[in-house]
Amino acid sequence: MKLTRIGATLAMTAVAALTLAACATNETPATGGEGQTAGDLTGTLAGSGASSQGTAQTTWIAGFQALQPGIQINYAGGGSGAGRTDFQNGTSQFIGSDRAFKKDEIEAGGFSGCADGSDLVEIPAYISPIAIAFNVEGVDKLTLDPATLAGIFAGTITTWNDPAIAATNEGVTLPDLAINPVHRSDKSGTTGNFTEYLDAAAPDVWTYGSVEEWPIQGGEAAQETPGVQNAIKTGNGTIGYLDNSAAGDFTIASLKVGDKVVELSPDAASAVVDASTIEEGRAPTDLVYDLNRTEEGVYPVVLVSYLIGCAEYADPAVGANVKAYFEYVVSADGQNAAAETAHSAPLSADLQKKAAEAAGAIK
Template identity: 60%
Template sequence: MKLSRIAQLGAVAAIAALTLTACASNEQTPGATAPEETTSALTGQLVGQGASSQQVAVQSWTAMFLDANPDAQVDYDPAGSGTGRESFQQGAVNFAGSDRAFKIDEISAGGFGACADGSGIVEIPAYISPIAVIFNVPGVDALDLDAATVAGIFAGTITNWNDPAIAATNDGVELPDLAINPVHRSDKSGTTGNFTDYLAANAPDVWTWDSVEEWPAGVVGEAAEKTSGVVNAVKAGEGSVGYADSSQAGGISSVNIKVGDEFVGHSAEGAAATLDASAIEEGRSEGDLAFEIDRTTTEAGAYPLLLVSYLIGCEQYEDADVAALTKAFFTTAVSEEGQQSAAENAGSAPISDDLRTQSLAAIELIK
């Protein structure tokens, strides 16, 4: 899998082209600034796989990393969070990108083939982004919906855009007599896991399937592969509605979700405010910075429908060169420059200085 595979997946053209050029020619990328920690040149190949949500951010970080390490190569396949974690466990890739951390019982079970025997793992929250509820209804640019109504749409109990539940929070909006076509991910997806976690936390009487990464069998809707597939399906079908990382939801009508007494649109600032109201899950190791997101926060300006996407690696690798590459790439991702680049190109929320300090300490465990 060459880096050009990423560029072909249609995220942000300028960054994709930048990454492709850096990988193909190993020439310095104009305008990219690598953090101080990654200025020593490294060589070799680093292979990752996982979340399609953070592919634009990975492209940004890769361009910066290759600018400082022109003889290195980073290959990232955005095949989905579940696939990335499985490949990491099987030892098929050096690191994974995932829209959810490994569960504590999964870590206890072990079997991480990418790592040296007995090694723990590090999980770094490098990409924070809102999930947008996007829709295609002619003449309607935005809608205000509470969690129960969103849950009803995706559960199949609200089937028409002029349903009274939708009209109740959208006074003055002309809602057409048009069937709703909910679009969900067909692949095992961390974005689905975060989306259904929000529904389960805020509307458990309507969304009764809990938090799941694979769409429940028999629940209505059109299935589409990866983030780009959901976005394209919504764009192509009048009456369609879906959920997607906001980095790929530009130019599409979206929902303002109810938080407390207000309706809040998806934004990096809202996602950051929610993470600030959340905490690292109890029982995690020193290098495992997995957050328990407060989906029911009523903090002003917070947007609790978000994903925290992790870079996942080993505390100890069999190959010292792979360890050095992983350590340097993760450091690039969480650096102030790396986070700003992702914010500019993917619309993500930069991590706080405190979280950066924690992340760098976790990355130091990689050997």
């Protein structure tokens, strides 16, 4: 199916305009966090991490600074792995990450910006479908089942007119053309979520597990999201995976889940989280979900990207600012703003309540 959305340039221009307006005035009678009236807080926050959150973070920062112009927030991106390292060494006071910290990583400690013995706050603040984008001349509609998608990226299905692809695309003229599967060359949370789906839905075909670094040779390696975009766009016969916010006007495949064909949509993506459970053995503020990627009717290739901070900061002033920012991000205003610019899925009412409670516990 063909998806048309607001161009990235226009979105960024609109956000830039909002940022300038936020610096010039503070007429919004909302609060920047529990117990904080607009304009009460001051300071600087450094964030980094998931590039998938880039557009959403720009939007959130602009909206938050309209409420709290005394706080300057910088989000450097750099990738999820780099963000987790930044948070552990105290370079970043909060991060975005396309995977949460593992329980053994938390138990090992070493989070220098947190108070001794502090739990972590990990909130699934950015939920986005991972688009399976393709560029095949003459083909503008495609449906793939799990085994076929896994075979394409495992390198066992190599031409577009393969019978496995034809079986789910009746009436579509598929060319005798080599498939060029595009994957990330860098360590990536998007890769981790994509391979987690392949591992869950087609383990007999995808035998490499859930990994953040591409595990096999073949196909085309591309650096970060812009590299994947370029590789898909400039090739014929290409197919790749990328965050929905970066899918632009690419043609997107639908996926077969059970007996149903599911098209990419934010609502179908958020349904995955609602069908899943929080991992056992984590602190009450550590909302890490064990995703159910095979539930019929949901869009299963979804990125759940976390907003991560300390439950208690070594510097209480930093804690107050992070708390206010996190509360804004998970609010209806914050989630709806990100949905407009980044095409993410707003948190469901139940998840929003849990996320607000976790953010409100920061000190």
